[in-house]
Amino acid sequence: MIYTKRIILVLVIILGLCLAMSACNRRNGREQAPPDTPTASEPLPDDSIKWEPGWSWQSQYVNFRTDRDTVYSGEYSIVVDNTYFNDAWAAVKYPVIPNSMYRISAMVKVENFLANPNDSIGGASIGIAGTFYQSSRHTTGQWTRLELEFPSREMTEMAIALRNGNSSATSSGTAYFSDIRIEKAETVTSTEWKILALIFLNLDAPGFPPESLNDEDVQHIRETIGMIKDSLASISGGLMKINLIDFDVLDEPIRVLNPGTNSTNHEAISRILDERLVGDNYSHIILVTPLGNVAQGWSGLGGMVYRNIGISEIHRVSGERFGFPSTPPFPDAVFVHEILHDLERISKEINPNTADLHDNDTFGYRDAQDEWRAWYTAYMRNTLPGGKGLDRRAYVVYQRKGNFQSVEPY
């Protein structure tokens, strides 16, 4: 937290924790009555691939099965059938080699899709169970290929989540997953991050006054983000290096905000994001938006994931500076803070004992005083007692080199 009026830095885990926590702003829709008799959900051992029901928000409204008739080209589909608004996934397990880039893919279609009118748009996706990594979502009866790349990091086995619905995005309908594949690419690793910084100039969303950023704002944003190269290298003592920041300034307005946080709905800007992410091996995305007046006092959000990449969102009010401590000067503090939330997320995936970024007080670093560089320095260099700072492996970024090769299931 930073004790300035507008400046409250908040870690918001928009997707991830919701996977495990059922009460995530979900409300039951009223347009579709729940079935009188809950459907059974039971594992169907089939074929050589290990798969099992993975998780469901409301287990009485999901039916997991295999289907040998409705397939794309393989022998069978795995079916996640939501009989009422729900979020559920089946899991398929594969052996993986640590520290490699993988790609998972499947042909997917959804019959009788119906979105919960009280939620965001749900639909079918593929992802990695137990992580935030997830493909785009599909909602129609047309077979469509979904894919997702991701680093295995320390994993020796991974479970592909075949998911119907999403946190805060429940839906009903029958999702078929056919031709599920996993492939491994030759991979190079480094600690040199490539960042994509997108500056959205305009907000034009129903129910909110329009907001815009001007040329002066853009210049200040670019200058400020440019400072993170030196800040992160010096604070981490050279453990992390930003070697590239690609900027893009967008006129296209932000039109959809997440209820509750009034932050940007990433699926609603997925076309903009996806076309910039293809083949570029970015390590992190920074969104800067003109939402400073509408995002309920939150100046920055971090710890979120888009597809397989950490994403930060910084809200700005036109003509105002970013909130930051003036003694000592640290103009890029909000950007550093939110990127640290991404490192915190990765470090916790590797080592669950990693301290929270907001735990500074517990370790004797006082809020808004020596929280800043002193705490970040101890956190990034992991000089905390018990080794509870960032795991050094969290700095590693993975780049695909060469083509993907098929991996056989168990």
Ligand SMILES: [Zn+2]
């Ligand atoms: Zn924070």
